[in-house]
Amino acid sequence: MRRMVSWASGKHPGLLQSSVRGQDGLESQFGYRVRPKDLRKIHRAASQGDVAAVQYLLLLRKSRVNDRDKKNRTALHLACAEGQPEVVTLLLERKCMINAVDNDNMTPLMKAVQCHEAKCASLLLSHGADPNVTDENGNTALHFAAYCDNVRIANQLLIHSANMEGRNKDGFTPLLLAIYEDGEDMAEFLIQKGANIHAVDNIRRTALMLAAQYRSTKIVRLLLQKGIDASCQSMNGWPAEKFALVTFNMTNRQLILDYEEQRSKMLAKNKPDTCNNKIKPKQGVLKEPAHDSCNINNSKSMEPELGDVSSLKLNDLVTKVGQEEEKLDGSEDDQPLSKEEKAHLEKVTALQSDLNEQCKKNAELEKELTEYKTLLRAIRNKLKQYENGVFPFHANLKTSEMETHHRMVKYQMQEKQTDLLQEADELLQNLDLDLVQASSVIS
Structure with missing residues (x-):
């Protein structure tokens, strides 16, 4: 800059x-x-x-x-x-x-x-x-x-x-802002200086939620190493893992899932549940001030900004897969599956395949959107440089995509011009014939 x-x-x-x-x-x-x-x-x-x-x-x-x-x-x-x-x-x-x-x-x-x-x-x-x-x-x-x-x-x-x-008016601390802007060096520096990694913004997004949206895994790994609570949810009920999922950052999602699994195993060793040998992860282990609390108000629903790629169908599939997996979790691993459990397993498999297909489709759409955004960003930067007086407006502002589009439009205009000329010739010929017929009738 x-x-x-x-x-x-x-x-x-x-x-x-x-x-x-x-x-x-x-x-x-x-x-x-x-x-x-x-x-x-x-x-x-x-x-x-x-x-x-x-x-x-x-x-x-x-x-x-x-x-x-x-x-x-x-x-x-x-x-x-x-x-x-x-x-x-x-x-x-x-x-x-x-x-x-x-x-x-x-x-x-x-x-x-x-x-x-x-x-x-x-x-x-x-x-x-x-x-x-x-x-x-x-x-x-x-x-x-x-x-x-x-x-x-x-x-x-x-x-x-x-x-x-x-905090600014949007609830961003310098650390949250650095992560939001994908500034790895700044985020690492502030964390080393003791910045609060459990702070949340006005819509209760944590540092891990913001970091999970980006391709880089450096900040995600650092936050997990510092012991951030990955089970916190934003105002609309999304954990950090889902932020990574809807933006197709599968590496970050897998890191978070592995972290939660290891955390559950550690809790199981320290405090086993004697009733059913199932470990229930604790929610909100770290106590923070009221502004930094991870609890959410379910009566509110504010959608956080995750970019332009968002799919209701994908969210429904994720919810269904989670529900079916919860049903299967109730069965003991050492017992044979019943017919009902086998049916549930088949249903989960089918939903998982649908989810993978939908993820592929959304990934293709995201790729196209990214290309358009890159082109738009380049155009805006050039226009800003023009406004700032860096170069005159007649300078070369065209990218390769713009030149291709320009050639296509020019070719289409030439085709339409040719068609119009042909139609005009036909009209003139018809007019000449009409004039000949009219003159013969008059004579």
Whole structure:
């Protein structure tokens, strides 16, 4: 991710903003996109790194160190976003407001973290910047570091007492946000630093549920090694294993199932059930505060965001297979199967085959959707680069898929044009015949 400060023409908006998947509420405007008319002289000099000009304006009192532009930004905001540590040092020596906020309630420290300016962030922290100020969406500087997957800056923030368990408006801690963004290095770093792996978001998704949705198994293995409770359920009653199933991450699903099986065996050795020798796994072994509890309210049903691949038929099949397996669990392993149990076994086998077929179909659909998403993401990135002034609109924006589609459309247009010309020739011939007949009748 790249910081960006550029001078825009009057056509473009003053700030370029984009939300992260619309889920965590984190505004990711990397740097500032400003118009010259929005700035005062000190803001323009600070963003360009002109230390002499800033010092001249302050000495002659033509500008004050905390002057605001039309977007409520100080010179320190722009210097941090652009990465000008010399200007930042000068402004700090002049006792500027180090925790000033702009219209988005973002501090200079947040802008430095967001733009990967570690040196500016270090200067601010060493001069007493507060790392726990929240923006309009409840995100702290550590949330931005987690989203940007910048372990170096995150370590600096933690050294200066950043809150590792702060929550934004969607209930995401920095660890949950890092896992949601599939940031393996950041997630591993925060877990090693003691982040709460049992925290849940506003729809009661745990770190394991979020990690189970992605192809990488590194975070899933790490969470299981730390002893996370895999039996917790989200607000709609889904455990982590089902999150992996509906997103076709079978490796993660198998890891979770193996973990639960080993956990059940350990419980069986420590506390056997003398009544029927069946082990009932304990639910919610780890006690957490009320906000982090894994218990769910069955009267509520909120579907979590698992991507675009979701099938009601698949869910029904999973439920039926589970019900049939529970019926067979009641029988002793050392006794021969009765007719009724054999019938149940055949039914389970049939349902399992249907489930496998449905999984294959959904996997094909997911593959097609992934290709379309990749193409759409590439187009959006190119359009954003155009808006940011990286290259003019006439630059090569076409991917191979776009070129193929363009050729197909062009070929179809040529075919239709040929058909229209043929129809026009036939009409002209018919018209000529009609004219000949009409002239003969008149004569």
